[in-house]
Amino acid sequence: MNTQITKGVSYESEPILQVRGLCKTFVLRKSLIRQMVGIRPDYLRAVHNVNMDIYSGECLGLVGESGCGKTTLGRCILRLYEPDAGQVLYKGKDFLKMKGDEILQMRRIMQVVFQDPYSSLNPRQITQDIIGEPSLVHKISTKKEIIDRVADLLSLVGLNPEIMVRYPHELSGGQRQRVGLARALSVNPKLIIADEPVSALDVSIQAQVINLLLDLQEKLNLTMLFITHDLRLVKYVSHRIAVMYLGNIVEMATSDEIFSDPLHPYTRALLNAAPNINPRLRKTTEPIKGEPQSPINMGNGCPFYTRCELSTSICAEQEPQLREVRPGHFVACYLVQ
Amino acid sequence: MDNLLRVENLETHFFTYGGIVKAVDNVSFELSEGEVLGLVGESGSGKSMTCLSILRLIPDSAKIVGGKIIYHNEDILSWPKNKLIHYRGEQVAMILQEPMTALNPVVTIGHQIEETLLQHENISKKEANNKAIDLMRMVGIPVPERRIKEYPHQFSGGMRQRVMIAIALSCRPKILLADEPTTALDVTIQDQIIRLVRDLQKEIGMSVVWVTHDLGVVAQLCDRVAVMYAGRIVEMAKVIELYENSRHPYTLGLLESVPAGGNRYKNKLIPIPGTPPNLANLPQGCAFKPRCRFATDECDNPRIPLVKVSPDHYTACVRYEEIWK
Numbered sequence: 001m002n003t004q005i006t007k008g009v010s011y012e013s014e015p016i017l018q019v020r021g022l023c024k025t026f027v028l029r030k031s032l033i034r035q036m037v038g039i040r041p042d043y044l045r046a047v048h049n050v051n052m053d054i055y056s057g058e059c060l061g062l063v064g065e066s067g068c069g070k071t072t073l074g075r076c077i078l079r080l081y082e083p084d085a086g087q088v089l090y091k092g093k094d095f096l097k098m099k100g101d102e103i104l105q106m107r108r109i110m111q112v113v114f115q116d117p118y119s120s121l122n123p124r125q126i127t128q129d130i131i132g133e134p135s136l137v138h139k140i141s142t143k144k145e146i147i148d149r150v151a152d153l154l155s156l157v158g159l160n161p162e163i164m165v166r167y168p169h170e171l172s173g174g175q176r177q178r179v180g181l182a183r184a185l186s187v188n189p190k191l192i193i194a195d196e197p198v199s200a201l202d203v204s205i206q207a208q209v210i211n212l213l214l215d216l217q218e219k220l221n222l223t224m225l226f227i228t229h230d231l232r233l234v235k236y237v238s239h240r241i242a243v244m245y246l247g248n249i250v251e252m253a254t255s256d257e258i259f260s261d262p263l264h265p266y267t268r269a270l271l272n273a274a275p276n277i278n279p280r281l282r283k284t285t286e287p288i289k290g291e292p293q294s295p296i297n298m299g300n301g302c303p304f305y306t307r308c309e310l311s312t313s314i315c316a317e318q319e320p321q322l323r324e325v326r327p328g329h330f331v332a333c334y335l336v337q
Numbered sequence: 338m339d340n341l342l343r344v345e346n347l348e349t350h351f352f353t354y355g356g357i358v359k360a361v362d363n364v365s366f367e368l369s370e371g372e373v374l375g376l377v378g379e380s381g382s383g384k385s386m387t388c389l390s391i392l393r394l395i396p397d398s399a400k401i402v403g404g405k406i407i408y409h410n411e412d413i414l415s416w417p418k419n420k421l422i423h424y425r426g427e428q429v430a431m432i433l434q435e436p437m438t439a440l441n442p443v444v445t446i447g448h449q450i451e452e453t454l455l456q457h458e459n460i461s462k463k464e465a466n467n468k469a470i471d472l473m474r475m476v477g478i479p480v481p482e483r484r485i486k487e488y489p490h491q492f493s494g495g496m497r498q499r500v501m502i503a504i505a506l507s508c509r510p511k512i513l514l515a516d517e518p519t520t521a522l523d524v525t526i527q528d529q530i531i532r533l534v535r536d537l538q539k540e541i542g543m544s545v546v547w548v549t550h551d552l553g554v555v556a557q558l559c560d561r562v563a564v565m566y567a568g569r570i571v572e573m574a575k576v577i578e579l580y581e582n583s584r585h586p587y588t589l590g591l592l593e594s595v596p597a598g599g600n601r602y603k604n605k606l607i608p609i610p611g612t613p614p615n616l617a618n619l620p621q622g623c624a625f626k627p628r629c630r631f632a633t634d635e636c637d638n639p640r641i642p643l644v645k646v647s648p649d650h651y652t653a654c655v656r657y658e659e660i661w662k
Binding site: 065066172174175202203204205206207208210211214229231232233235236237238255269270272273274275276277278279280282283286287288289291 | 379380493495496523524525526527528529531532550551552553554555556557576577580590591592593594595596597598599600601605606607608609610612613628
């Protein structure tokens with residue numbers, strides 16, 4: 001890994017989290033009648049053979065369009081979905097093989113911030129219980145200490161501790177997302193999976209939450225997997241970026257390299273499609289044609305070959321593997337030398 | 338350029354138990370022929386209500402209580418309802434944000450396009466069918482002969498939005514009102530739709546009002562921009578002028594709070610503090626005052642007017658002379 005100006009990220013040491021060959025396929029339309037007449041169920045390959053490393057203190061951005069499997073990947077890492085195959089190694093130990101109390105321990109270490117602050121908070125709990133419950137479950141604080149603990153967490157995320165007696169419906173979207181963040185931080189996690197944490201918020205509120213998230217990451221030395229579909233945002237927050245397309249990671253490199261020297265045809269198309277905020281730089285190039293193919297019962301080839309202008313016969317037959325073409329720059333494409 | 342549409346002091350209010358909500362509050366703007374006007378604002382800023390007011394399609398709980406909407410020198414607010422049939426669809430058409438819910442799920446795509454044609458034009462069913470196929474081809478739907486018989490659930494989000502555009506353009510309207518048409522779509526599909534609208538706009542020569550909260554889309558598509566906050570237009574200018582020489586703290590705040598290509602170590606985002614105001618309980622003066630770093634006592638004056646900064650550049654800020662990017 002090349003050196004870059006990053007505070008608190010250590011690329012020299014072992015990665016904190018290693019994902020190896022992770023797969024998740026959902027089975028659709030599997031009914032007894034269909035089985036009896038011999039119709040095979042439909043398979044939706046949401047996450048396919050994903051390999052990636054997350055280093056301590058870094059923010060890895062995971063970017064892709066809707067339905068590409070980025071949320072499913074995040075949930076598989078947390079075992080909110082049970083993956084079908086692969087390993088999730090935290091400091092060398094496989095989380096997927098753990099049982100009982102060990103799982104509970106890992107759940108403390110890895111926390112999640114969900115996309116929709118309107119549905120991820122229990123509407124019947126007051127803020128104090130929403131934020132306090134994880135600390136009680138993990139025996140981090142006792143019932144007596146809990147009010148102080150919640151007050152500390154609320155000030156940490158920039159909220160007035162007075163709101164701890166309020167219900168979620170009394171809070172604004174930005175406040176709710178801060179509550180969700182306080183809940184995640186309540187158990188002193190090492191790794192945060194932030195799944196589109198600002199896309200449900202108003203534009204003027206997004207920057208508040210993003211800056212808070214990044215400040216806390218540095219202050220608490222958190223490692224973060226930041227899932228988003230917003231390219232300008234992913235460039236802003238991430239040290240490294242992984243680009244996903246239909247369940248596969250197609251390219252992974254440092255943030256600077258992805259934007260200055262994208263190698264995979266899909267990454268190029270995606271960057272080209274993102275509207276530039278400078279009105280003097282109006283795009284004249286043609287947009288990429290077509291739409292992603294259906295992820296149901298996909299063939300063996302490269303997932304992108306149906307839209308790729310450079311595709312050759314091998315692209316349709318055999319899937320390219322993610323390989324390191326330059327130090328720290330991984331691409332899954334036959335055409336990249 | 339001639340003014341095709343002129344909105345003058347439009348007031349659309351909701352009457353709720355919590356009081357009167359001024360969804361559109363004294364909004365005035367003009368739309369020239371062949372122009373793309375961006376209407377930018379956060380949720381609840383009144384941009385959709387402005388569009389619906391232009392079509393007189395506002396919900397029953399709302400009422401247009403003042404102002405004029407002048408189309409071809411006639412105030413459409415004074416028209417009887419039956420006269421609107423040839424105005425909606427033929428003169429002014431609209432595409433909505435959610436292509437998933439705007440189409441009727443139990444009627445074929447072809448029927449939904451033909452319905453508009455048969456309503457507005459004196460043609461036979463056969464001709465309408467042919468025309469629908471042509472329209473589908475124009476908006477880039479592959480194999481329209483086959484797909485015309487399909488239902489909305491067989492179409493992807495991007496394709497559904499193309500169908501919506503085909504319906505909106507079926508009678509060659511003079512004005513297209515596009516209410517966040519790409520917000521629900523992926524970036525690569527959004528790019529295709531923006532390109533499509535830009536090409537068709539040039540081809541047909543229509544004017545477009547493009548409602549969005551995405552400053553990137555505005556930069557790529559619009560000629561002129563009106564920024565809305567709490568029901569009012571706070572700044573209006575040509576797109577480059579607005580982005581490079583913004584004279585309203587809210588516009589400036591929006592531009593500073595979205596990542597423009599920098600990263601966390603350089604060009605740090607500057608958020609706008611606070612939250613959008615409650616529309617049922619707006620302050621007397623400038624609604625942005627509580628969040629504004631330039632605020633003074635003067636900002637409490639009721640009705641801060643849009644003042645002309647330079648030709649084609651208007652701002653509703655008392656301290657505009659001190660605001661520089």
